[in-house]
Amino acid sequence: MKVLVLGSGVIGVASAYYLAKAGHEVTVVDRQPAPALETSYANAGEVSPGYSAPWAGPGVPVKAVKWLLMKHGPLVVRPRLDPAMWIWMAQMLANCTSARYAVNKARMVRLAEYSRDLLRALRAETGISYDERSRGTLQLFREAAQLEATAKDAAILAESGVPHEVLDVEGCIRAEPALARVREKFVGGFRLPDDETGDCHLFTQKLAALCADMGVVFRQGVNIKALSVEGGRLAGASTDAGFLTADAYVLALGSFSPLLLRPLGLSIPVYPVKGYSITAPIIDEAAAPVSTVMDETYKVAITRLGDRIRVGGTAEVCGYDMTLRPARRATLDHSVGDLFPDGGDLTKASFWCGLRPMTPDGTPVIGPTRLSNLYLNTGHGTLGWTMACGSGRVIADIISGRKADIETADLAMSRYG
Template sequence: MKIVVLGAGVIGVTSAYYLAKAGHEVTVLDRQTGPALETSFANAGEVSPGYASPWAAPGIPVKAVKWLFMKHAPLVIRPMADLATWRWMLAMLGNCTAARYALNKGRMVRIAEYSRDCLMALRAETGIAYDERMQGTLQVFRTQKQLDGIGKDIEVLKADGVPFEVLDRAGCVAAEPGLAPAASKIVGGLRLPDDETGDCFKFTNALAKLCEGLGVTFRYGVDIRRLKVADGRLTGVETATGEVGADLYVLALGSYAPALVRPLGLDLPVYPVKGYSLTVPIVDAARAPVSTVMDETYKVAITRLGDRIRIGGMAEIAGFNLDLPPARRATLEHSAEDLFGGAGDQSRATFWCGLRPMTPDGTPVIGPTRYPNLFLNAGHGTLGWTMSCGSGRVLADLVSGRKPDIEATDLSLARYA
C-alpha cells in the first residue's frame, strides 16, 4: 500500500520505519529541511516508561495556583483569550481525579513500556547509536511531603510489574555520585533501573537513514496546506508545490495536527504546551549525572548525553509562542547548578524551546479515524521520545490489519467521542 506520513519528527520517522518494515511504500513530508528539527530536536533525552504519568492528577489545581507565585515555577500560564486554550485546560482539569489519573497512567505506562521494548529490539537488530545509556532514572525529592506522596505512582508501577527502588538520601548519592555535594538538599528518591536515556535528534536522523535503506522517500521543505476529501475518503494532500496522493495517510504533526483535521470535522484535543531545554558541555565529568535525575520541585530533568548535559522541563501555556525568556533559562540553570554545581559550563549552553503536543488525559492518540484511510499518531506530550517506537509499531500494525501486541482500542480518537 502507498502511504504518506505527514511529519518527520521522531513519531513520524518511527511510523515510517515500521510501515516500511511491514512492506508498505512510504513517503514522508515535512516543512523543515531535515528530520527532528522541531519538538524532537532538543528534548530532555529520557526514555522513561515508569515516569509516564499524566500531568492531570489529583492536587494539581492547588499546586498550579502555588506555582504561579514561585520564582522558578514549573508551570507558567500566559493570559490567553482564545477558546481552544480554555477548552483544553478545562478538559485537563476534568482528568484531575484519582480514578482518571489511575486509568490514564495505566494506559501511558502500557504504551511506554512496550515502546521501550521495541526500542531495545530495534537497537539489537540495527546497532543504531544515539548517545544511549541504560542506567535508569532517578526522581529526587527535596521535601518529605513529596516523598510521602508517591504512593499512587508506586501502586501503578506494581500493577504493571515495573521495577523500582525507593531510596533514602544515601541511596540517591550511591546511584548518582554527582549529587554528593548537594545531598543535604534532598530527602530521598524514586529510581527506575530499567529506564534509558539518549539523544532523540541523533536517533531520529539515524533512523531516517535506515528508512531510506528500506525505500522510504523523504520530501523536506514541503509546506502542507490541507487534506482533500471526497466521498468520505482522503484523496490527497495539498502542498505549496502541488498535490500528493496515496492510498492511506498518517498524520504525525504533533501540535499542528488539530488545525489540519479540523476542516474535516475531527476534533483532536491536542494543545502546544511549551517546554524549554539547555544543552551544556560537561567540564567536570565526576560532578555530572550518570543518567537522568528528575528534580521534582521544579519539574526539571537533568540528563547525561555523551559529553553534554541536557536540562529540560517546565510547562508554559502560551499557544504557539516560541520566544526564549531569560527567566525560563534561569530556572533550568538553577535546578542543574543546585544539584550538579560545576558539572557543566553554563556560559556555553544552548537555550531552546519546543511545543509538546499534549492531550488533556496525557495519552497519545494512535489509530484510525472515521475516514477509513486517515490514521493519527499524535499527542504524545513530553513523552514522544519515550513512546515513539511503540507508537510507530502499533500504528503500523493497525494500518496493516494486524492485531497489535498491546491493547490499543483505548488509544484512538474514539475515546473522546
C-alpha cells in the same frame, strides 16, 4: 500500499520505519529541511516508561496555583483569546481525579513499556547509536511530602510490573555519585532502574537514514497546506510542492495536527505546551549526572547525553508562541546549578524551546479516524521520545490489518466521544 506520513519528527519517522518493515511504500513529508528539527530536536533525552504519567492528577489544581506563584515555578500560563486553550484546560481539570489518573497512567505505562522494549530490539537489530545509556531515572525529592506522595505511583507501577525503588539520601548518592556534593539539598528519591536516556534528534536522523535504505522517500522542506476529503476518505494533501496522494495517510504533526483536522470536521484535544531546554558541555565527569535526575520541585530533568548535559523542563501554556524567554532559562540554570554545580559549563549552554503536543488525559491519540484512510499518531506531550517506537509499530499494525501486541482501542480518538 502507498502510505503518506505527514511529519518527520521522531513519531513520524518511527511510523515510517515500521510501515516500511511491514512492506508498505512510504513517503514522509515535512516543512523542515531535515528530520527532527522541531519538538524532537532538544528534548530532555529521557526514555522513561516508569515516569510516564499524566500531568492531570489529584491535587494538581492546588499545586498549579503554587507553581504559578513560585519564582522558578514549572508552570506559566499566558492567557489568550483562544477557545481551544480554555477548553483544553477545562478538560485537563476534569481528569484531575484519582480514578482518571489511575486509568490514564496505566495505559501510558503500557504503551511506554512496549515502546522501550521495541527500542531495545531495534538497537540490537540495527546497531543504531545515539548517546544512549541504560542507567535509570532518579526522581529527586527536596521535601518529605514529595517522597510520601509516591505511594500511589508505586502501586500503579507494581500492578504493571515496572521495577522501582524508594531511596533515602544515601541510596540516591549510590545511583548518582555527584549528588554527594549536595546531600543537604534533598531528602530521598524514587528510582526507575529500567529507564534509559539518549539523544532523540540523533536517533531520529539515524533512523531516517535506515528508512531511506529501506526505500522510504523523504520530502523535506515541503509545506502541508490542507487535506482534502472525497467520499468519506482522504483524497490527498495540498502542499507547496503539489497535490500528494496515497492509499493511506498518517498525521504525525504534533501540536499542528489539530489545525489540519479542524477543516475536515475532526477534533482532537491536542494543545501546544511549550517546553525549554539548555545543553551544556561537561567540564567535570565526576560532578555530572550518570543518567537522568528529575528535580521534582521544579519539574526539571537533568540528563547525561555523551559529553553534554541536557536540562529540560517548564510548561508554558501560550499557544503557538515560540519566544525564548530568559526567565525560563533561569529556572533550568537554577536547578542544574543547584544539584550539579560543577558538572557543566552553563556559560556555553545552548538555549532551545519546543511545542509539546499535550492531551488533557496525557495519552497520545493513535489510531483510525472516521475517514477510512486517515490515521493519527500525535499528542504524545513530553513522551514522544519515550513512546516513539511503540507508537510507530502500533500504527503500522493498524494500517496493515494486524492485531497489535498491546491493547490499542483506548488510544484512538474515539475515546473522546
